[in-house]
Amino acid sequence: EVQLVESGGGLVQPGGSLRLSCAASGFTFSSYWMHWVRQAPGKGLVWVSRINSDGSSTYYADSVKGRFTISRDNAKNTLYLQMNSLRAEDTAVFYCARGAKAYMDVWGKGTTVTVSS
Amino acid sequence: QSALTQPPSVSGSPGQSVTISCTGTSSDIGSYNRVSWYQQPPGTAPKLMIFEVSNRPSGVPDRFSGSKSGNTASLTISGLQAEDEADYYCSSYTSSNTLVFGGGTKLTVL
Numbered sequence: 001e002v003q004l005v006e007s008g009g010g011l012v013q014p015g016g017s018l019r020l021s022c023a024a025s026g027f028t029f030s031s032y033w034m035h036w037v038r039q040a041p042g043k044g045l046v047w048v049s050r051i052n053s054d055g056s057s058t059y060y061a062d063s064v065k066g067r068f069t070i071s072r073d074n075a076k077n078t079l080y081l082q083m084n085s086l087r088a089e090d091t092a093v094f095y096c097a098r099g100a101k102a103y104m105d106v107w108g109k110g111t112t113v114t115v116s117s
Numbered sequence: 118q119s120a121l122t123q124p125p126s127v128s129g130s131p132g133q134s135v136t137i138s139c140t141g142t143s144s145d146i147g148s149y150n151r152v153s154w155y156q157q158p159p160g161t162a163p164k165l166m167i168f169e170v171s172n173r174p175s176g177v178p179d180r181f182s183g184s185k186s187g188n189t190a191s192l193t194i195s196g197l198q199a200e201d202e203a204d205y206y207c208s209s210y211t212s213s214n215t216l217v218f219g220g221g222t223k224l225t226v227l
């Protein structure tokens with residue numbers, strides 16, 4: 001079964017850091033683009049970042065550029081999102097998703113990040 | 118990058134057809150055939166319904182169809198069913214090599 005399981009969310013103070021992980025199974029992880037998408041409470045989806053299959057190309061939304069870093073370990077079938085200088089407006093459910101350059105065909109259930117003092 | 122523009126809500130009765138619009142600019146929808154649509158029932162993760170404007174992934178009913186004209190893309194759901202009630206989001210590739218979502222449309226099946 002194709003599956004993505006996010007972890008690493010939690011409560012963090014403004015200015016703090018968190019690293020999210022996404023464990024992939026049931027497919028050839030190293031063949032796919034991977035994305036992070038977030039959804040603030042009661043709000044819509046917002047694309048955050050994507051990385052190509054071998055990790056050599058990364059792209060970010062302007063709102064997180066310079067603060068977030070996407071990476072992957074194809075040997076461990078795991079996607080990461082390192083989040084620094086967190087702000088209250090980063091509070092959201094973060095979804096990991098498999099896909100292509102411009103769409104996402106498999107989604108995880110999400111992990112919740114809360115930025116609050 | 119500004120969000121794509123979707124109507125906040127649409128509704129229809131079972132068996133009817135509804136169309137959800139998604140308006141962007143010449144920097145996203147207007148320049149690329151890379152529009153996708155996602156369905157998100159309450160409390161669940163999104164599900165891909167349409168990719169590259171009009172392609173359906175395996176398992177998505179052919180009641181769902183997509184199209185594009187100029188800077189506007191559309192999702193049409195025909196033969197509405199109660200299970201179609203959900204939030205729907207469009208997304209497009211942009212000239213900045215990023216992706217952008219619409220604000221979402223709540224579909225109510227009356």
